[in-house]
Amino acid sequence: xxxxxxxxxxxxxxxxxxxxxxxxxxxxxxxxxxxxxxxxxxxxxxxxxxxxxxxxxxxxxxxxxxxxxxxxxxxxxxxxxxxxxxxxxxxxxxxxxxxxxxxxxxxxxxxxxxxxxxxxxxxxxxxxxxxxxxxxxxxxxxxxxxxxxxxxxxxxxxxxxxxxxxxxxxxxxxxxxxxxxxxxxxxxxxxxxxxxxxxxxxxxxxxxxxxxxxxxxxxxxxxxxxxxxxxxxxxxxxxxxxxxxxxxxxxxxxxxxxxxxxxxxxxxxxxxxxxxxxxxxxxxxxxxxxxxxxxxxxxxxxxxxxxxxxxx
Amino acid sequence: xxxxxxxxxxxxxxxxxxxxxxxxxxxxxxxxxxxxxxxxxxxxxxxxxxxxxxxxxxxxxxxxxxxxxxxxxxxxxxxxxxxxxxxxxxxxxxxxxxxxxxxxxxxxxxxxxxxxxxxxxxxxxxxxxxxxxxxxxxxxxxxxxxxxxxxxxxxxxxxx
Ligand code: FES
Ligand SMILES: [Fe+2]
Ligand SMILES: [Fe+2]
Numbered sequence: 388x389x390x391x392x393x394x395x396x397x398x399x400x401x402x403x404x405x406x407x408x409x410x411x412x413x414x415x416x417x418x419x420x421x422x423x424x425x426x427x428x429x430x431x432x433x434x435x436x437x438x439x440x441x442x443x444x445x446x447x448x449x450x451x452x453x454x455x456x457x458x459x460x461x462x463x464x465x466x467x468x469x470x471x472x473x474x475x476x477x478x479x480x481x482x483x484x485x486x487x488x489x490x491x492x493x494x495x496x497x498x499x500x501x502x503x504x505x506x507x508x509x510x511x512x513x514x515x516x517x518x519x520x521x522x523x524x525x526x527x528x529x530x531x532x533x534x535x536x537x538x539x540x541x542x543x544x545x546x547x548x549x550x551x552x553x554x555x556x557x558x559x560x561x562x563x564x565x566x567x568x569x570x571x572x573x574x575x576x577x578x579x580x581x582x583x584x585x586x587x588x589x590x591x592x593x594x595x596x597x598x599x600x601x602x603x604x605x606x607x608x609x610x611x612x613x614x615x616x617x618x619x620x621x622x623x624x625x626x627x628x629x630x631x632x633x634x635x636x637x638x639x640x641x642x643x644x645x646x647x648x649x650x651x652x653x654x655x656x657x658x659x660x661x662x663x664x665x666x667x668x669x670x671x672x673x674x675x676x677x678x679x680x681x682x683x684x685x686x687x688x689x690x691x692x693x694x695x696x697x698x699x
Numbered sequence: 700x701x702x703x704x705x706x707x708x709x710x711x712x713x714x715x716x717x718x719x720x721x722x723x724x725x726x727x728x729x730x731x732x733x734x735x736x737x738x739x740x741x742x743x744x745x746x747x748x749x750x751x752x753x754x755x756x757x758x759x760x761x762x763x764x765x766x767x768x769x770x771x772x773x774x775x776x777x778x779x780x781x782x783x784x785x786x787x788x789x790x791x792x793x794x795x796x797x798x799x800x801x802x803x804x805x806x807x808x809x810x811x812x813x814x815x816x817x818x819x820x821x822x823x824x825x826x827x828x829x830x831x832x833x834x835x836x837x838x839x840x841x842x843x844x845x846x847x848x849x850x851x852x853x854x855x856x857x858x859x
Binding site: 419637641 | 765773793796856
């Protein structure tokens with residue numbers, strides 16, 4: 388059996404581990420309670436860790452700190468073991484392990500915050516990923532302490548074991564991103580419709596309410612508010628919820644699944660878990676009909692703009 | 700009563716409380732506090748009977764469990780915001796309307812999608828499940844532990 392199909396099987400087995408659902412929900416309730424106890428800081432704190440300010444998930448960026456530091460520590464340990472180290476190699480390795488531990492704690496906080504909103508198979512894979520990483524973190528913390536206690540032999544063994552676990556766990560993390568699409572942008576980014584296209588009759592708009600529709604196969608949400616009509620994408624960038632089922636709160640569009648909020652004029656998320664903005668559409672009213680056109684912006688690929696210009 | 704009918708009846712209670720709460724004005728502080736506390740208790744009972752009995756029972760016939768959990772979480776978070784907002788705060792009404800929209804969406808999801816899926820369990824099983832739900836609901840109304848949880852929740856949410 389090839390490496391790929393072996394890994395594939397493992398992933399499938401983890402995805403089907405329904406026994407993890409009970410403990411998973413317990414853990415989520417714990418995380419939710421912890422955040423609730425921070426009162427009005429709960430939202431800003433979670434948004435910081437999701438990476439709403441960054442425009443994409445913070446977690447994959449943070450994990451480079453522990454993975455990088457621990458790789459450095461592995462190399463330094465290797466030098467010492469093979470007798471090629473210098474007088475400072477041991478101390479350098481200890482520092483690298485320590486920096487990695489600090490980075491891992493921050494990564495765990497952001498990972499856990501993202502994981503709260505994962506569903507089904509992804510939720511189970513995420514839980515195993517978290518379990519493996521926590522074990523690796525514990526091993527490295529132990530290794531760090533041993534380095535202070537002058538137990539270099541045991542410290543190197545625990546660090547090496549932690550490294551192996553980190554690698555295995557990173558594979559699951561990759562599966563979460565690239566297979567399950569956790570943290571990727573689920574909004575519709577096609578360039579359509581490039582020309583003003585009728586969506587619905589003006590009479591179908593309800594003031595202060597989100598109305599879902601489809602135009603050229605693209606889901607959109609129309610909102611009439613304060614005499615203006617806004618049109619944004621109808622698929623939530625976070626995990627693809629139908630935003631036509633969403634509602635308005637303080638003039639912003641709320642996602643029905645995990646409560647991301649979006650500014651209707653700019654499409655920007657004003658609250659996570661979504662880190663990506665919604666696509667926006669230009670709106671015009673023509674003979675009692677509402678027409679929309681994809682708004683050209685810097686996010687669109689250059690080729691699109693050219694075709695768009697040519698076809699107008 | 701069948702399981703889905705028991706839950707729909709309780710949804711009506713929740714929706715009714717939210718409607719009453721939305722209709723109050725900023726100077727009806729006592730009424731608002733009373734309705735809010737009642738809502739907190741009813742939501743706690745509702746979540747518990749669904750989590751304990753209904754959701755595990757429909758696990759094999761409905762793919763919507765994760766979504767239902769996510770929506771419960773959103774309701775919970777917004778309820779916390781409502782608990783934190785003073786009853787005479789000008790924002791109170793806005794936060795209650797947000798809670799109402801969140802709850803209405805979730806009950807819609809259950810009543811229009813999940814409950815029809817649950818019919819695959821068959822009438823007999825649904826009747827039996829309905830009885831269990833009602834019994835557990837009664838038990839929770841009388842339970843001292845439940846009263847304590849609700850009181851603790853109310854206190855901590857107002858403190859933070
Ligand atoms: S799908 Fe998760 S917030 Fe919209
Ligand atoms: Fe529910
Ligand atoms: Fe319900």
